[in-house]
Amino acid sequence: MLEGYSGKIKDILLNYNIDIGDIIEVITEYGSYKGRLMPRYEIYEPNYLTLKLPNGYNIGIRFSENVKIRLLNKKEPEQTLKKEEIQEQKNKIIISYIATGGTIMSRIDYKTGAVKPSFHLEDLTDLIPDAISYTNIRMIELMKILSEDINSEHWKKISQTIYNEIKTGSKGIIITHGTDTMGYTAAALSFSLRNLPHPVILVGAQRSLDRPSSDAALNLYSAHHFAIKSEYSGVFVLMHGDISDEYCVVHKGTRVRKMHTSRRDAFKTINSKIVARIHRGEIQYEDVSELLKRDDSREISLMDNFENKVFLLKTFASMPAEMSDIITYLTDKGYKGILFEGTGLGHVPHSIIDAIKYATDKGVMVAISSQCLYGRINMHVYETGRLLIKSGALGCEDMLPETALVKMMWVLGNYRDLEVAKKVFLTNIAGEISERLEYME
Amino acid sequence: MLEGYSGKIKDILLNYNIDIGDIIEVITEYGSYKGRLMPRYEIYEPNYLTLKLPNGYNIGIRFSENVKIRLLNKKEPEQTLKKEEIQEQKNKIIISYIATGGTIMSRIDYKTGAVKPSFHLEDLTDLIPDAISYTNIRMIELMKILSEDINSEHWKKISQTIYNEIKTGSKGIIITHGTDTMGYTAAALSFSLRNLPHPVILVGAQRSLDRPSSDAALNLYSAHHFAIKSEYSGVFVLMHGDISDEYCVVHKGTRVRKMHTSRRDAFKTINSKIVARIHRGEIQYEDVSELLKRDDSREISLMDNFENKVFLLKTFASMPAEMSDIITYLTDKGYKGILFEGTGLGHVPHSIIDAIKYATDKGVMVAISSQCLYGRINMHVYETGRLLIKSGALGCEDMLPETALVKMMWVLGNYRDLEVAKKVFLTNIAGEISERLEYME
Numbered sequence: 084m085l086e087g088y089s090g091k092i093k094d095i096l097l098n099y100n101i102d103i104g105d106i107i108e109v110i111t112e113y114g115s116y117k118g119r120l121m122p123r124y125e126i127y128e129p130n131y132l133t134l135k136l137p138n139g140y141n142i143g144i145r146f147s148e149n150v151k152i153r154l155l156n157k158k159e160p161e162q163t164l165k166k167e168e169i170q171e172q173k174n175k176i177i178i179s180y181i182a183t184g185g186t187i188m189s190r191i192d193y194k195t196g197a198v199k200p201s202f203h204l205e206d207l208t209d210l211i212p213d214a215i216s217y218t219n220i221r222m223i224e225l226m227k228i229l230s231e232d233i234n235s236e237h238w239k240k241i242s243q244t245i246y247n248e249i250k251t252g253s254k255g256i257i258i259t260h261g262t263d264t265m266g267y268t269a270a271a272l273s274f275s276l277r278n279l280p281h282p283v284i285l286v287g288a289q290r291s292l293d294r295p296s297s298d299a300a301l302n303l304y305s306a307h308h309f310a311i312k313s314e315y316s317g318v319f320v321l322m323h324g325d326i327s328d329e330y331c332v333v334h335k336g337t338r339v340r341k342m343h344t345s346r347r348d349a350f351k352t353i354n355s356k357i358v359a360r361i362h363r364g365e366i367q368y369e370d371v372s373e374l375l376k377r378d379d380s381r382e383i384s385l386m387d388n389f390e391n392k393v394f395l396l397k398t399f400a401s402m403p404a405e406m407s408d409i410i411t412y413l414t415d416k417g418y419k420g421i422l423f424e425g426t427g428l429g430h431v432p433h434s435i436i437d438a439i440k441y442a443t444d445k446g447v448m449v450a451i452s453s454q455c456l457y458g459r460i461n462m463h464v465y466e467t468g469r470l471l472i473k474s475g476a477l478g479c480e481d482m483l484p485e486t487a488l489v490k491m492m493w494v495l496g497n498y499r500d501l502e503v504a505k506k507v508f509l510t511n512i513a514g515e516i517s518e519r520l521e522y523m524e
Numbered sequence: 525m526l527e528g529y530s531g532k533i534k535d536i537l538l539n540y541n542i543d544i545g546d547i548i549e550v551i552t553e554y555g556s557y558k559g560r561l562m563p564r565y566e567i568y569e570p571n572y573l574t575l576k577l578p579n580g581y582n583i584g585i586r587f588s589e590n591v592k593i594r595l596l597n598k599k600e601p602e603q604t605l606k607k608e609e610i611q612e613q614k615n616k617i618i619i620s621y622i623a624t625g626g627t628i629m630s631r632i633d634y635k636t637g638a639v640k641p642s643f644h645l646e647d648l649t650d651l652i653p654d655a656i657s658y659t660n661i662r663m664i665e666l667m668k669i670l671s672e673d674i675n676s677e678h679w680k681k682i683s684q685t686i687y688n689e690i691k692t693g694s695k696g697i698i699i700t701h702g703t704d705t706m707g708y709t710a711a712a713l714s715f716s717l718r719n720l721p722h723p724v725i726l727v728g729a730q731r732s733l734d735r736p737s738s739d740a741a742l743n744l745y746s747a748h749h750f751a752i753k754s755e756y757s758g759v760f761v762l763m764h765g766d767i768s769d770e771y772c773v774v775h776k777g778t779r780v781r782k783m784h785t786s787r788r789d790a791f792k793t794i795n796s797k798i799v800a801r802i803h804r805g806e807i808q809y810e811d812v813s814e815l816l817k818r819d820d821s822r823e824i825s826l827m828d829n830f831e832n833k834v835f836l837l838k839t840f841a842s843m844p845a846e847m848s849d850i851i852t853y854l855t856d857k858g859y860k861g862i863l864f865e866g867t868g869l870g871h872v873p874h875s876i877i878d879a880i881k882y883a884t885d886k887g888v889m890v891a892i893s894s895q896c897l898y899g900r901i902n903m904h905v906y907e908t909g910r911l912l913i914k915s916g917a918l919g920c921e922d923m924l925p926e927t928a929l930v931k932m933m934w935v936l937g938n939y940r941d942l943e944v945a946k947k948v949f950l951t952n953i954a955g956e957i958s959e960r961l962e963y964m965e
Binding site: 229230231232233234235238262263264267268341342343344345346349389391392393394395396397398399400401402403405406408409412413416418424425426427428429430431432433434453454455456457458459460461465466467485488489492 | 670671672673674675676679703704705708709782783784785786787790830832833834835836837838839840841842843844846847849850853854857859865866867868869870871872873874875894895896897898899900901902906907908926929930933
C-alpha cells in the first residue's frame with residue numbers, strides 16, 4: 084500500500100496508520116488542508132504528498148520538517164457502484180462521457196518518463212464523486228488516440244455517438260480529448276451537430292492526472308457542472324482560466340485556440356468573448372448573445388460529412404517558387420479546397436497568384452485566412468488582396484485559420500454545388516463569423 | 525488648393541481665408557485643437573478635417589454645425605531644406621532612414637480606393653520637423669515593395685545598407701517597412717547584423733499616412749527619439765502600444781509578431797517582455813536584461829547569407845497523406861531545411877514521421893515549432909515527440925515559428941557543416957531562445 088510514497092513521508096504515514104483513501108489533515112506554514120490521501124505516480128517529486136480536496140480536485144503538498152499530518156477518518160469500505168451495476172435512476176439527469184484519449188487519459192510511464200494513455204473513464208469520474216452522485220453517468224470509451232492523429236473519420240464517429248446519446252435521453256455530453264487539436268475537433272462538431280438541444284463540452288488536461296499539478300480534476304468537475312446547469316446549448320471547450328487551480332473558462336467551439344504549449348490556461352477565445360467562467364461549479368456568464376437556449380424539444384440533426392481532399396498552406400516571407408508547384412500538385416491530385424494562412428489583411432506573395440488562379444479555374448475552393456489570428460480579413464484594401472479576389476480566392480472574414488479549414492472540409496463534404504458551398508463558407512453557421520462593424524479599429 | 529476638402533467645410537475654410545498649411549484652431553464640444561491644416565486624401569469620410577498637432581501627429585476632426593474654426597497664423601513661406609541642400613552639420617547626430625515600402629509609404633488611390641506606394645521619405649520626415657531639427661538625416665529610398673513579397677535578397681540588401689551607414693558615421697537606423705512581414709525581416713536583421721553598436725529600428729503603419737487615423741506619425745516620431753536616445757543597441761520593432769495614439773512599444777526583433785490584421789497595436793512580444801514604452805518621446809525601459817549597451821567603439825560585422833531552399837509547413841488535424849509527398853518532393857528537390865509548425869509541445873501526425881526520417885537521412889535539417897506560438901517545445905514528454913527526436917528532428921525551444929524559419933535559413937546560409945549549423949540553431953544568438961526554467965508552469 085501507500086503506492087508511490089517513499090522515505091520520510093512513508094515512515095510518518097505508516098507511523099500514524101494512514102493509508103491511501105483515508106481522510107487526513109496536513110498542517111503547513113501556509114495553511115491546513117483536509118482531504119483524502121491519494122496514491123502518487125509522480126517520480127520526479129518524491130517529497131510531495133497528494134490530497135484530494137472535498138471539492139474534488141487534487142493538490143500536491145511539499146513535505147518538510149514543519150509539516151504536520153493528522154489522521155481524521157479511516158477510509159470507508161468500497162461503495163463505488165461497478166459499471167455493470169449502474170442502473171439509470173429516474174429523477175436523475177443523464178450525462179454522457181465520451182473518451183477519445185489525450186493527456187487527460189494518460190499517465191507517466193515509470194520506465195521512460197514519457198506520458199502514455201493509461202486511465203479509464205472511471206478513473207476520471209472517481210475524481211468527482213460528489214458531482215456525479217446526483218447524475219446518471221453513461222461512459223463510452225470510444226477511442227484512445229493522441230489528438231495530433233485525429234482525423235475526419237474520428238470527427239464523424241464522435242458526432243454520431245453524440246447524436247445517439249442525445250437521441251436516447253442524454254442531457255449533456257462531455258468529451259475528453261487531447262489538447263493539441265481540441266480546437267479543430269470543437270470546430271468540426273460545431274458544424275456537424277445541427278440543432279443541438281443540450282451542451283456538448285470538450286475537456287482535456289495539460290498535465291496528466293498522476294501529477295499533483297494536474298488540471299484534469301478541476302476541468303472535469305467544472306465540465307460536469309456546466310453540462311448539468313448550462314442554460315445554453317452548443318459546442319464548447321472548457322479548460323482552466325488561469326495558471327492556478329482557481330477557475331475554468333467556457334469557450335465557443337469555433338472561436339477557441341490552444342495558445343500555449345504547456346500552461347493550464349493555454350486555451351484562448353479569439354475574435355470573440357468567452358461564454359462563461361466557472362468558479363467551484365458556479366457559472367458566471369460572460370457572452371451568450373449568439374447562443375441558443377437549451378431546449379429539450381429541439382430535434383438534433385447530423386451533417387457529418389467532411390471532404391478530406393482539403394489542404395492548409397501557410398505563406399511566409401522569402402517563400403520559394405516550390406509553393407506554386409505544391410498548389411499545382413494538389414490541384415492535379417484532385418484536391419477540392421486549399422486554405423491559405425496568409426499575412427496581414429489576407430495577402431500572399433505575388434509569386435503564387437498564378438498558381439491560385441490555376442487552382443480556382445480547375446474548381447478548387449481557395450480561401451485566405453491570416454496568420455495574425457486576431458482581426459478580420461479585408462482583401463479590398465491593398466492591391467494584392469484585389470488580385471487575389473480576381474483570382475477567385477475567398478476571404479475568411481474573422482474566422483480562425485483552423486476553423487476555416489474545418490469549415491471548408493465541412494461545406495465541401497455537404498454541398499455538392501461549388502457556388503453554394505462558397506456561399507455557405509462565407510455565412511455564419513456556428514458563431515465562427517461575426518458581423519463586420521463599419522468603423523471597426 | 526484646399527486639396528481633398530469639399531462641401532460645407534471647404535466653404536467655411538475659403539470664407540476665413542484658410543489654406544493648407546495654416547495654423548488654425550478648431551473648437552468642438554469635446555475640446556479645442558490648435559494645429560496646422562493638412563490636405564485630405566480620405567475619400568470615405570468627407571466630413572472630417574485633418575490637423576497636424578504641434579507634437580507632430582495628425583488627428584481627424586469630425587465637422588458639424590457646432591464646430592467653430594479660427595485662423596491663427598498663415599503658413600510661413602517654405603523653409604524646408606531640399607535633399608540636395610542638406611549638409612551634415614557637426615555636433616548633430618546622424619540618423620539614417622531607409623525606406624523599403626509598405627503602408628507607411630502608401631496612400632489611397634482615388635480611383636480604386638486601394639492603397640498603393642506613393643510617399644517619399646521626405647513626406648514622412650516632414651511629419652516630425654521638430655524631432656529632426658536637431659539631427660542630420662540621411663534618406664535612402666532603397667526599394668518600394670509590399671512586404672508580403674520581401675525575400676532574402678532584400679534582407680541582404682537592407683543588411684548591407686545598414687552596415688554601410690554605420691560604417692560611415694550613422695548612429696541610428698530607422699527602416700520603414702510593411703507590417704505584414706516586418707517580424708520576419710526583424711528576425712533576419714537580428715541574425716545578419718553582428719556586433720551592432722547602435723539601434724536599428726523597424727517601423728511601419730497599419731493605416732496609410734493620408735488617413736486621419738494613421739499611426740505613421742507617432743510611430744516615426746517615437747522611432748526617431750528611440751534612435752537618438754536609446755541606451756541599448758540591437759534590432760527592434762517599434763509600433764503603437766494601444767489603439768489610441770497614446771504611446772509606442774519597442775519589441776525585440778526576434779520576439780515580435782503581427783497579431784492583428786488591422787489594429788494599430790497589432791504587434792506583440794511573444795515569450796519575452798517588451799523592451800520599452802515611449803510616451804511622447806520619453807523612453808520607459810521595461811526589459812533590457814539581455815541587451816547590449818550602445819557602444820560607438822563596437823565594430824559591426826555582417827553575416828548576411830540566407831539559404832533559400834528552406835520551407836515552412838504547418839501541420840493540421842485530419843492532415844492528408846499528401847503532406848508526406850510534399851516533404852519527399854522538397855527533399856528530392858535539394859531542400860536544405862524544413863521548419864514545421866506542429867501542435868502543442870512539438871507534435872506532428874504520426875503519418876508523416878517516416879517522411880521526416882527520409883528527409884533527415886538525406887541531410888535535410890528538420891525542426892519542429894508550435895502553432896500555439898506561446899510556450900516552449902518539449903519533445904521529451906509524449907511518445908510522438910520522442911519518435912520525432914529519433915527521426916532526427918530538432919525542437920525549436922521557445923522560438924517563434926517565423927523566427928525559427930529565418931534562423932534556419934541563416935544558419936544553413938552561414939555554416940557549411942550541418943552538425944555545426946544544428947548546434948547554432950539551438951543556441952541563443954539574438955535573444956530568440958531563453959533559458960529553460962526547471963519548474964516552469
